[in-house]
Amino acid sequence: MTQTHADYRLSQLDQLEAESIHIFREVAAEFEKPVLMFSGGKDSIVMLRLAEKAFYPAKIPFPVLQIDTGLDFPEVLVTRDNWVNRLGVKLVVASIDDAIANGVVVDDGKTSRNRMQTAVLLNAIEENGFTAAFGGGRRDEEKARAKERVYSHRDEFGQWDPKMQRPELWSLYNGRLHAGEHMRIFPISNWTELDVWDYIGREGIEIPPIYFSHQRRVFERDGMLMSETPLNPLRQGEVVEERTVRFRTCGDISLTGCVESTASTIPEIIAEVSIAKLTERGATRGDDRFSEAAMEDRKKEGYF
Amino acid sequence: MPAPTEATVTESLTANMDMLRFATAGSVDDGKSTLIGRLLLDSKSIFEDQLEAVEATSASKGYDYTDLALLTDGLRSEREQGITIDVAYRYFATPARKFIIADTPGHVQYTRNMVTGASTADLGLVLVDARQGLTEQSRRHAVILSLLRVPHLVLAVNKMDLVDYSQEIYDKIQAEFTTFATKLNIPDLEVIPISALAGDNVVNRSENMDWYSGPTLMHHLENVHVASDRDLVDVRFPVQYVVRPKSDEHHDYRGYGGMVAGGVLKPGDEVVVLPSGMTSKIAGIDLFDKEITEAFPPMSVTVRLEDDVDVSRGDMIARPANAPKPSQDIDAMICWMADAPLKPRQKLAIKHTTRVARALVKDIQYRLDVNTLHRDQETKELGRNEIGRVQLRTTVPLLCDPYSKNRTTGSFILIDEATGITVGAGMINNAS
Numbered sequence: 001m002t003q004t005h006a007d008y009r010l011s012q013l014d015q016l017e018a019e020s021i022h023i024f025r026e027v028a029a030e031f032e033k034p035v036l037m038f039s040g041g042k043d044s045i046v047m048l049r050l051a052e053k054a055f056y057p058a059k060i061p062f063p064v065l066q067i068d069t070g071l072d073f074p075e076v077l078v079t080r081d082n083w084v085n086r087l088g089v090k091l092v093v094a095s096i097d098d099a100i101a102n103g104v105v106v107d108d109g110k111t112s113r114n115r116m117q118t119a120v121l122l123n124a125i126e127e128n129g130f131t132a133a134f135g136g137g138r139r140d141e142e143k144a145r146a147k148e149r150v151y152s153h154r155d156e157f158g159q160w161d162p163k164m165q166r167p168e169l170w171s172l173y174n175g176r177l178h179a180g181e182h183m184r185i186f187p188i189s190n191w192t193e194l195d196v197w198d199y200i201g202r203e204g205i206e207i208p209p210i211y212f213s214h215q216r217r218v219f220e221r222d223g224m225l226m227s228e229t230p231l232n233p234l235r236q237g238e239v240v241e242e243r244t245v246r247f248r249t250c251g252d253i254s255l256t257g258c259v260e261s262t263a264s265t266i267p268e269i270i271a272e273v274s275i276a277k278l279t280e281r282g283a284t285r286g287d288d289r290f291s292e293a294a295m296e297d298r299k300k301e302g303y304f
Numbered sequence: 305m306p307a308p309t310e311a312t313v314t315e316s317l318t319a320n321m322d323m324l325r326f327a328t329a330g331s332v333d334d335g336k337s338t339l340i341g342r343l344l345l346d347s348k349s350i351f352e353d354q355l356e357a358v359e360a361t362s363a364s365k366g367y368d369y370t371d372l373a374l375l376t377d378g379l380r381s382e383r384e385q386g387i388t389i390d391v392a393y394r395y396f397a398t399p400a401r402k403f404i405i406a407d408t409p410g411h412v413q414y415t416r417n418m419v420t421g422a423s424t425a426d427l428g429l430v431l432v433d434a435r436q437g438l439t440e441q442s443r444r445h446a447v448i449l450s451l452l453r454v455p456h457l458v459l460a461v462n463k464m465d466l467v468d469y470s471q472e473i474y475d476k477i478q479a480e481f482t483t484f485a486t487k488l489n490i491p492d493l494e495v496i497p498i499s500a501l502a503g504d505n506v507v508n509r510s511e512n513m514d515w516y517s518g519p520t521l522m523h524h525l526e527n528v529h530v531a532s533d534r535d536l537v538d539v540r541f542p543v544q545y546v547v548r549p550k551s552d553e554h555h556d557y558r559g560y561g562g563m564v565a566g567g568v569l570k571p572g573d574e575v576v577v578l579p580s581g582m583t584s585k586i587a588g589i590d591l592f593d594k595e596i597t598e599a600f601p602p603m604s605v606t607v608r609l610e611d612d613v614d615v616s617r618g619d620m621i622a623r624p625a626n627a628p629k630p631s632q633d634i635d636a637m638i639c640w641m642a643d644a645p646l647k648p649r650q651k652l653a654i655k656h657t658t659r660v661a662r663a664l665v666k667d668i669q670y671r672l673d674v675n676t677l678h679r680d681q682e683t684k685e686l687g688r689n690e691i692g693r694v695q696l697r698t699t700v701p702l703l704c705d706p707y708s709k710n711r712t713t714g715s716f717i718l719i720d721e722a723t724g725i726t727v728g729a730g731m732i733n734n735a736s
Contacts, residue, residue, distance in 0.1 A: 176724030
């Protein structure tokens with residue numbers, strides 16, 4: 001029986017996977033020293049899975065970099081270690097506390113740790129001589145990201161210039177750099193939040209348990225539900241109570257809110273995401289709420 | 305392997321759907337942003353916080369209506385100037401398909417951005433204002449989409465509500481555009497009368513235009529057949545990365561990673577490796593830890609060969625009786641993107657599939673006026689945003705096909721060697 005064209009069909013999730021694997025291989029072939037920026041969140045876990053597939057049965061040919069803010073969820077660090085150990089990849093940790101102690105950044109008591117991450121990240125990239133850094137950013141997350149290239153050029157200061165972006169055509173990526181510059185690479189640019197969940201469900205891979213519904217002692221701040229933790233002292237009038245919640249993103253514990261949810265399985269999360277009325281960053285990320293261009297401004301400075 | 309998060313592996317309805325990438329071109333005046341806003345709103349792809357932010361900004365600027373362009377104009381400079389400059393990618397899904405929109409600016413000074421958005425599109429959507437009819441801009445958009453070989457084109461005749469849903473006006477525009485399109489390479493054309501503002505024929509069939517029996521825009525986007533646009537006959541596999549585990553467990557493993565650019569590869573197939581010309585057979589095709597029986601575009605796989613032949617990045621695997629001819633003389637249409645013009649004798653870096661070389665501009669044959677299709681043979685240079693036919697000589701042979709046959713093996717980018725910036729996009733006519 002002859003097969004017709006319709007038989008050679010690739011589902012949209014398979015197409016996204018193929019595109020991402022292509023990007024990982026391209027970077028590994030063309031850059032001297034790539035690194036994968038790993039937060040332990042769902043997007044960076046999907047990135048690690050894609051990298052695993054791109055080079056299998058060889059090991060992932062680059063290390064993983066994590067910025068330890070000192071404000072990470074402990075559950076996320078456990079998941080990180082499980083992944084790193086299973087894949088046998090090298091983990092580089094750049095800590096904000098060390099950076100403060102070494103004078104790389106100054107803790108003036110006003111700058112959030114989220115903001116300090118940028119300086120620590122850029123310092124880690126420079127110190128290790130990384131020429132390409134994979135990030136889990138997606139274009140559906142935020143409108144400044146919607147315009148960012150898959151290969152996003154950074155100058156010697158780690159800055160992004162949205163007006164000077166290189167045109168990106170077909171699947172031909174331009175990785176040319178001058179000394180001291182680096183490239184941010186976004187292999188899951190075209191994935192949506194739902195695609196990420198579909199993929200996690202399909203692959204059956206480990207993610208931090210805080211993404212699933214659990215009981216947690218929380219308080220309300222700026223319309224968000226925040227975790228009770230010594231790392232985030234209560235302000236006047238804030239009341240702690242136990243609620244059934246889950247996290248939609250994994251950021252810094254002092255800025256990342258959770259949502260009330262009973263979704264305790266991947267299908268339940270997919271059902272919840274499908275009907276969500278707020279974007280994941282708008283709903284639970286204090287760091288994106290400062291202004292309409294909060295993300296664009298931080299990205300220009302060299303943020304993830 | 306970590307314990308799976310769930311015993312049963314599951315996916316939502318969207319995971320198995322098809323994907324359609326389409327490019328839109330036009331300015332705010334054509335109602336492009338209103339149309340995209342409506343597609344996103346009607347498919348429930350805009351979130352409340354995004355809509356609220358846009359409503360608040362519109363109100364603070366004193367607008368009487370919510371300016372949906374603010375949803376897509378993501379950069380501060382664009383919001384300040386009130387125009388779309390860069391390509392923005394937007395995502396939405398209906399129960400039938402997932403869509404990626406490359407939203408590109410319409411002005412001639414941003415032609416390079418439109419070329420960028422069109423390079424990966426399956427379908428191009430051109431808008432015209434029914435009151436104005438075809439303009440220089442809409443003709444230019446159709447020309448660019450056809451140069452980029454976007455296989456499907458939709459001309460949306462917008463603002464039909466402002467011409468009393470007149471069939472006469474639609475017929476005139478439809479006839480004029482169809483005549484114009486015969487000069488271009490447009491295999492599939494659909495002309496749809498719509499009102500993005502009122503919603504006629506966007507998602508729901510219009511009750512105001514019972515004289516129109518064609519599909520609504522959404523119905524067409526959901527059903528246009530794109531699978532057969534791929535070349536499933538001519539095997540083209542550019543080698544991207546050599547996978548060598550060098551571990552005890554996989555001691556002798558040697559695989560060639562890459563994305564299938566054309567044809568169907570199967571284990572047992574006889575193949576030729578270019579440019580060396582050595583032949584072998586496919587021993588196996590791996591997709592992560594599974595062996596698969598077939599690989600076709602656009603899959604990313606790892607191919608193993610039976611013989612220990614020398615294969616490296618930049619090589620291409622094809623079939624002995626059907627392989628591209630290695631060539632250093634390239635005849636191509638080039639869209640120039642840099643401030644300083646392209647001139648004869650200029651030297652540039654060229655990236656074609658996974659191969660990088662240097663190229664010398666031998667001749668600029670003509671400059672194409674994208675508004676009139678006139679070929680200007682007098683001007684021997686290409687300015688920013690201009691398109692022309694150029695002869696190149698490369699330092700090493702390229703393993704290429706005409707762009708009309710294969711959009712992957714027929715395309716290349718040009719890079720300025722001093723600045724590292726991408727300065728040109730090329731579509732190969734012929735290689736000799």
